[in-house]
Amino acid sequence: xxxxxxxxxxxxxxxxxxxxxxxxxxxxxxxxxxxERILAQAKEMNxxxxxxxxxxxxxxxxxxxxxxxELANNFFSQAxxxxxxxxxxxxxxxxxxxxxxxxxxxxxxxxxxxNGRAEGIIMSVSGESQNHSYLKTLKAKGxxxxxxxxxxxxxxxxxxITNDYExxxxxxxxxxxxxxxxxxxxxxxxxxxxGKMRMQGYLDALKESSxxxxxxxxxxxxxxxxxxxxxxxxxxxxxxxxxxxxxxERLAIASYYTCQHLGxxxxxxxxxxxxxxxxxxxxxxxxxxxxxxxxxxxxxxxATLLFDSLKSPEPAHDFETLVLESKIIxxxxxx
Amino acid sequence: xxxxxxxxxxxxxxxxxxxxxxxxxxxxxxxxxxxERILAQAKEMNxxxxxxxxxxxxxxxxxxxxxxxELANNFFSQAxxxxxxxxxxxxxxxxxxxxxxxxxxxxxxxxxxxNGRAEGIIMSVSGESQNHSYLKTLKAKGxxxxxxxxxxxxxxxxxxITNDYExxxxxxxxxxxxxxxxxxxxxxxxxxxxGKMRMQGYLDALKESSxxxxxxxxxxxxxxxxxxxxxxxxxxxxxxxxxxxxxxERLAIASYYTCQHLGxxxxxxxxxxxxxxxxxxxxxxxxxxxxxxxxxxxxxxxATLLFDSLKSPEPAHDFETLVLESKIIxxxxxx
DNA sequence: TTGTATGCGTTATCAT
DNA sequence: ATGATAACGCATACAA
Numbered sequence: 001x002x003x004x005x006x007x008x009x010x011x012x013x014x015x016x017x018x019x020x021x022x023x024x025x026x027x028x029x030x031x032x033x034x035x036e037r038i039l040a041q042a043k044e045m046n047x048x049x050x051x052x053x054x055x056x057x058x059x060x061x062x063x064x065x066x067x068x069x070e071l072a073n074n075f076f077s078q079a080x081x082x083x084x085x086x087x088x089x090x091x092x093x094x095x096x097x098x099x100x101x102x103x104x105x106x107x108x109x110x111x112x113x114x115n116g117r118a119e120g121i122i123m124s125v126s127g128e129s130q131n132h133s134y135l136k137t138l139k140a141k142g143x144x145x146x147x148x149x150x151x152x153x154x155x156x157x158x159x160x161i162t163n164d165y166e167x168x169x170x171x172x173x174x175x176x177x178x179x180x181x182x183x184x185x186x187x188x189x190x191x192x193x194x195g196k197m198r199m200q201g202y203l204d205a206l207k208e209s210s211x212x213x214x215x216x217x218x219x220x221x222x223x224x225x226x227x228x229x230x231x232x233x234x235x236x237x238x239x240x241x242x243x244x245x246x247x248x249e250r251l252a253i254a255s256y257y258t259c260q261h262l263g264x265x266x267x268x269x270x271x272x273x274x275x276x277x278x279x280x281x282x283x284x285x286x287x288x289x290x291x292x293x294x295x296x297x298x299x300x301x302x303a304t305l306l307f308d309s310l311k312s313p314e315p316a317h318d319f320e321t322l323v324l325e326s327k328i329i330x331x332x333x334x335x
Numbered sequence: 336x337x338x339x340x341x342x343x344x345x346x347x348x349x350x351x352x353x354x355x356x357x358x359x360x361x362x363x364x365x366x367x368x369x370x371e372r373i374l375a376q377a378k379e380m381n382x383x384x385x386x387x388x389x390x391x392x393x394x395x396x397x398x399x400x401x402x403x404x405e406l407a408n409n410f411f412s413q414a415x416x417x418x419x420x421x422x423x424x425x426x427x428x429x430x431x432x433x434x435x436x437x438x439x440x441x442x443x444x445x446x447x448x449x450n451g452r453a454e455g456i457i458m459s460v461s462g463e464s465q466n467h468s469y470l471k472t473l474k475a476k477g478x479x480x481x482x483x484x485x486x487x488x489x490x491x492x493x494x495x496i497t498n499d500y501e502x503x504x505x506x507x508x509x510x511x512x513x514x515x516x517x518x519x520x521x522x523x524x525x526x527x528x529x530g531k532m533r534m535q536g537y538l539d540a541l542k543e544s545s546x547x548x549x550x551x552x553x554x555x556x557x558x559x560x561x562x563x564x565x566x567x568x569x570x571x572x573x574x575x576x577x578x579x580x581x582x583x584e585r586l587a588i589a590s591y592y593t594c595q596h597l598g599x600x601x602x603x604x605x606x607x608x609x610x611x612x613x614x615x616x617x618x619x620x621x622x623x624x625x626x627x628x629x630x631x632x633x634x635x636x637x638a639t640l641l642f643d644s645l646k647s648p649e650p651a652h653d654f655e656t657l658v659l660e661s662k663i664i665x666x667x668x669x670x
Numbered sequence: 671t672t673g674t675a676t677g678c679g680t681t682a683t684c685a686t
Numbered sequence: 687a688t689g690a691t692a693a694c695g696c697a698t699a700c701a702a
Binding site for chain 2: 003046048049050051052053055056061063071072073074077078080081084093094095096097098111114115116117137140141142253256257260278279280282283284285286287
């Protein structure tokens with residue numbers, strides 16, 4: 001495939017490879033004129049220092065990895081935007097991995113990343129209830145790890161999260177103040193740390209308002225739209241809740257569809273609030289009251305933490321946990 | 336950082352590095368028992384073949400790059416999902432780059448990718464009106480290129496697009512049949528190939544219906560929500576169109592906001608149709624009539640084309656252009 | 671089946 | 687300011 005290397009270039013110029021190499025590095029001593037000549041010839045011959053050779057030499061890949069459950073999701077795509085911005089600023093490249101909430105995949109991605117491909121990893125996790133020892137070997141390899149949004153509490157690492165407990169408490173209170181008596185809590189996976197914190201906020205708000213807790217109203221949903229439909233149709237019909245707190249965006253959406261299907265009016269028959277990063281929540285019918293996380297900013301912060309630790313001397317004992325604030329934005333679905 | 340290499344492992348086992356190496360390659364002759372021993376010890380010592388060394392050896396990065404204008408966008412994130420699926424199936428990693436519609440960035444990403452980091456590139460472009468010669472040197476490096484959705488007509492490469500002209504023609508006809516007389520066409524960048532095809536469909540549909548073409552009603556918008564607001568407020572107030580064809584999703588959304596702001600009723604005062612991959616178009620107020628591209632499938636196809644060409648022997652002269660069909664889904668915004 | 675030796679392309683060290 | 691050389695970690699051709 002006729003690739004040009006530093007030797008070809010040196011030969012073409014009648015110089016040594018070391019001199020040519022110097023032209024591409026910032027610091028080294030080199031005659032400006034020689035450098036100019038080299039750069040010109042390089043352009044001519046379409047030469048660029050080989051990434052793999054360079055990185056083998058100095059053991060830096062200038063690459064970070066991002067592992068998320070989902071890409072086609074407003075929260076994660078906005079967060080990745082933030083990560084991307086910081087990475088670009090630092091001249092780093094981004095590898096993207098999507099787990100689809102499959103823990104096996106998460107493990108296999110992490111294992112594959114032990115080979116030096118990436119200097120650091122930013123991850124939102126999918127296996128709260130699992131064994132996390134597969135993450136421990138990263139440290140030995142000098143690979144830095146930062147969690148965001150969905151984290152493992154038992155793994156020491158920097159973390160960027162939101163005040164899930166508090167905003168869930170407030171969201172539930174909001175439904176109660178709007179007049180709801182039977183509040184359903186919709187969750188994808190009860191065991192995820194996110195799910196737990198959010199549920200605790202819900203539970204405590206009920207208790208504070210002396211609303212009896214009904215276990216039946218904790219609804220375990222899925223990642224499949226069709227299945228959620230089926231579940232919610234049954235729940236809305238049989239258990240007749242008058243308020244829904246969706247712990248993730250897609251469950252709020254599913255609730256809308258189900259209400260539409262069953263002819264239930266929002267907010268008259270059913271009030272809905274949900275975690276969501278949907279930019280067009282105001283345009284829904286009716287507009288959706290949301291708990292909105294600062295997704296983009298979380299990406300910025302997570303990446304910033306990672307690069308800080310990448311720049312600092314090797315060991316990292318002092319892990320930071322950044323807690324950003326979600327906002328409850330009241331709209332017509334609860335009014 | 337105490338990294339283990341093949342030598343350490345070989346030493347620990349009393350074997351040669353070549354034998355150890357063989358344990359990690361699929362094909363080579365090696366005693367199954369020896370292999371087992373090696374793998375066990377490798378696990379013990381947390382050894383994995385160094386990615387950069389391997390790839391320097393055999394000149395394959397097992398990595399592809401994806402360059403898109405935007406990540407937090409339903410169309411692109413769904414397309415990337417498709418790409419991701421195929422890449423995973425092939426054991427490849429994905430580098431992601433976001434141009435933000437900045438042509439300079441596109442060029443600089445491409446230039447950086449000449450160094451062997453990726454074996455192939457899947458791109459949706461941002462600089463139709465620019466000089467594209469910076470792409471020509473990829474071929475000499477053996478780096479394969481596939482375009483999707485937004486393509487450069489003057490660059491020979493495989494392409495995955497949708498029937499933009501036809502669906503725009505039909506979308507415009509749909510507005511006309513719904514009774515619109517003054518149809519605005521909203522576009523971000525007139526010069527993009529996508530924009531051109533879509534506009535031509537609009538123009539021809541007007542002509543076929545003997546509706547006079549009013550240059551004023553071709554509205555050049557921006558990527559900024561605020562600016563679009565300003566533009567649309569002015570247009571809707573002064574030019575009083577009764578129908579809007581949004582060539583990209585965000586302009587349909589902006590139109591909704593502007594109508595809301597101006598107190599215009601959709602569809603009574605203004606009918607709206609737009610290209611969109613929004614999953615919740617049915618939930619908008621009113622539900623949005625869309626031209627929906629098969630985003631996920633486009634990603635699948637683009638990646639498949641790329642891997643086909645990666646697997647085939649070096650030269651690639653026979654470029655394919657795949658045209659997938661968009662669907663017009665009629666909802667209340669035009670009824 | 672295993673070991674030895676060489677080269678992938680680059681860059682830092684040392685010498686000139 | 688420039689050149690020769692060794693080493694980064696691995697995988698293959700070849701030898702045993």
